[in-house]
Amino acid sequence: MSLVTLAEVLQPAFKEGYAVAGLVALGWEDMRAFVAAAEAEQCPVILQAGPGCRAHTPLPVLGTMFRHLAESAGVPVVAHLDHGYSLAECRQAIECGFTSVMFDGSRLPLNQNIDETAAIAELAHAAEISCEGEIGFVGYAGGEGSAGTDPKEAARFASETGVDAMAISVGNTHLQETRMSVGLDVARIRAIEVVTKVPLVIHGGSGVPVDQRIFLSRHSNICKFNIGTELRMVFGKALREAVNHDIDRFDRIAILRDTHEPLVAATRNILRTFKAPCG
Template identity: 35%
Template sequence: MPLVTSKEMFKKAYEGGYAIGAFNVNNMEIIQGIVEAAKEERAPLILQVSAGARKYAKPVYLKKLVEAAAEDSGLPIVLHLDHGEDFEICKACIDDGFTSVMIDGSRLPFEENIALTKRVVEYAHERGVVVEGELGRLAGVEDNVKVNEREATFTDPDQAVEFVERTGVDSLAIAIGTSHGAYKFKGEPYLDFERLKKITEKLPGFPLVLHGASSVLPEYVEMCNKYGGDIPGAKGVPEEMLRKAATMGICKINIDTDLRLAVTAVLRKYLAENPAEFDPRKYLGEARNAVKKVVQHKIRNVLGCSGKI
């Protein structure tokens, strides 16, 4: 099956009160684990590539791996650029066959963000590609995204309406309390559902996106630490909060940290318990299985998109 855009996916998700999982990919095993889970669950899928992933694996390798996944699985798969920082990287991905791109102008003043986003939208729409914009800034660290708490800002509902109307974006990433990385909350987890409700009411039917939405599953944090890791105090977004958000206009939920933690935890455990093993297929196979397990759990218990294709 050829790669698709998220247009129809988001329409069905919004109407059905569920979200599509957008999973960050870096290598073959991660892609295979995600896709095997989605195939078994009959779930639509977004595979997204960050600037860090492009640098690590080279764009052509990642694109061919995702194309192979679509061909092998028969699933509707979106190939999405995550956190494109300028017009040039968005253009390169569009020209290279991505079906969706994110232009992240959230670091810019409002008018500059609009101008940059509109430029990407115009180029993308002429070529049948959809665009995600961002308004408001998430705290945390992940790949090239580094924002401290002081610089983080929640999305203003009125600005969100103006931004969507003036740019023509197909979806909008908003800031309501999530953050990038494994350390999302110092105290009690909190998402501003009242703000989300206001944005949804002002933009009825419009797909919203939640970044920094890993739950930082305790079992993998504990496994990492048990086998030599040093990840104290990691805390993610409670899954019940994410499920609630999916019923309130959030159509795409980004998940990266949970996959990283699962891979690292299983690798640490396997190598500690099998010190004589040096066949990468053995331990990377275990990592692939861990990714599959996490993604199936997310599809069933968080996203609510199992059986939606």
């Protein structure tokens, strides 16, 4: 296996009752660890380049890095643009070799979100890659509040855009550093499932209790959980420990090498919660 589209990993998950992790990468060290963890667990993985990553590293470089890792991997790997905010940005990602683009029109009026998402989905499908869209707004911890997904709007969005995956707002929050006390709104998820037949996506998956991740992976149409903050915290802790371990060490390659195993181990733990159950 190697480089695949989002639809190629989510459709089996949708049919067989499991989920795939969308792991938000910031640089070479974490994306390499994510693929190593997926290979160790023998499961697919989605490498995601979000806005913060793209502000640090140009899309053409990220596309090459993702593709290099995918093409040498023994498991399916998706090269995914996370939170693209324009047709131009999504088109550039397609030209740079990404196999999936996510257009975030969640702040737009419904009709505009549908129209722009549909245009990007058409562009992606013409290039034989996948498109994810978002209906309802997922807020940010300590920042913008969320606007929950309306099931009727979700039904229209899924039907009229032709997206391969649909991100929804059901109590999830971006950049959350601790687990939610009450978890996601399962009643709202069930209402969305009744009126749509598209794989669902949870952004801000770091805040979702692990038991609920496992349950929803097995018993809902949620086929993709995005995980970023949780793994950034692991990387940051490992990096601080590596620096403090030898204050005279200055070679950043040697320092960063010490982050690999802790990040692989943490990623493997996350991947196990989403995998198809054995037997």
